[in-house]
Amino acid sequence: MRVFVLDDSPSVVATLCRAVEAIKGSEVLSFLRPADALEQFADRTPDLILVDYMMPGMNGIEVIAHLRKNPLTTHVPAIMITSRKEADIKLAAMKAGATEFLNKPIDETELTIRVRNILSIGEERLALAAKATALQHDFDTAMKRVERREEEIIWRLSKAIACRHGETADHLDRVAIIARMIAEEVGLDERQCRTIFLASALHDVGKIGLPDAILSKPGPLSAEERREMQKHTGFGGEILGDSSSKLIQTAQRIAESHHEKWDGSGYPKGLSAASIPIEARIVAIADVFDALCSKRSYKAAWPMADAFREIVNSSGTHFDPACVAAFCRRWTDIKNLFEPQHDDNVSVTAVATLQPSRGTA
The missing domain is CATH 3.40.50.2300 (Response regulator)
Structure with a gap:
């Protein structure tokens, strides 16, 4: 002393x-x-x-x-x-x-x-x-172990679900990475970005409640089948509901609301604009973009440039304009996630016209 x-x-x-x-x-x-x-x-x-x-x-x-x-x-x-x-x-x-x-x-x-x-x-x-x-160190170490186990469980479960409805683990990986990029660009903190990155893997967990005939149908869905397909958002909310985990709570908001649209024309609740959780607004762009660029049993993969233009053209209708602008600011990183043979004729002018609007979450 x-x-x-x-x-x-x-x-x-x-x-x-x-x-x-x-x-x-x-x-x-x-x-x-x-x-x-x-x-x-x-x-x-x-x-x-x-x-x-x-x-x-x-x-x-x-x-x-x-x-x-x-x-x-x-x-x-x-x-x-x-x-x-x-x-x-x-x-x-x-x-x-x-x-x-x-x-x-x-x-x-x-x-x-x-x-x-x-x-x-x-x-x-x-x-x-x-x-x-010392106690704080022990607590932090224990929490990291819990988080690692939580992450592993989520990724294993999400990949099992993806296999059931014809998607690949790569789709989940890309959606998670793109969602994190957008979250970073709209100004969310590191913890929120990490949570969205992990929770996004469960965005379609509700599809586990759908009939195989709908999930594996090779052609377009009928009107009745589309209504059945839309129920997966409600199933997802039920599966992930009532959790004390912040990560699972975020996953629930994403699962329930990633098909809502900025103009209120989405489902299941017809939410619009900022009433849609920011996590769902972010994942919606990542999910749609990757789905467009991916081959499915019922469609061919779109050229990347066409998928990009679809996202940009849907700003203010389907998607949050601030999130679309964030998507565009990270375009170079996003396109590098995909195979180099993808066609990429995206106009630099189109990207530049979407001005940054951080912090609108």
Whole structure:
């Protein structure tokens, strides 16, 4: 425990140092000028200060006041040493933040006892702080393990679902990556972007409740079959509902609302504009774009340039314009996710016309 001794009298400093050094585990630094002690605060923060009241340049009350203003030393205990008896001096020292008082002439036994008691409290405080740090570290480690397991379960489940309705794991991977890019561009924080990246994998979890005849039908769906297909959003909400996990709660919002449209013409609730959860608005673009670029049993893959133009042309009707603009700003990264042989005649002018609009989430 480090103790600073401040007194302009060398003989008093010697007495104070002798008494403090007798305490096991203490380190003493002495100063005849307050300014010299204050310069040491940043590099050698004290655990206790013994400070005289009357000193040249700065009195003990001013030293304590400076101590309390410095974030490094605001909680460091300070013992005021003085031969003055005036009550107003002690009151001013207390207001400044003095912890205790010692009168001159100094009783070394009393000084040793008081210093030992204060240092003992300081040691206990440091021990508690170390224990709290260790507990926080253990908690963070445990949470990371839980998160890793949560991630693995989600990805394995989502890939199993994708296999059932004819999609590939690559589709889920690309949707997740594109969704994260868009989330970053609209200004969501790192935690939100990560959550959307993971939760997006469950966007079609509700399709597990649909008949195989609809999921694997090679041709266009009839009107009745389309109505049945649309039920997957409700099934997804039910499957993911009532979870205490922030990740699953996000996945639920995505599963329920990724077929809503900006103009209110989507399903299942006909939500529009900002009433659609931001996570669903983001994943909607990623899902539609990748679906257009992917071959399915009922359709051929679109050229990438055509799929891009479809997203841009649907800004303000199907999709959130801010999210489309974010999609365009990350276009170079997005197109690199796909095979290099894809046709890419996207006009730079088309991208440039969609101005950035961060923070509209």
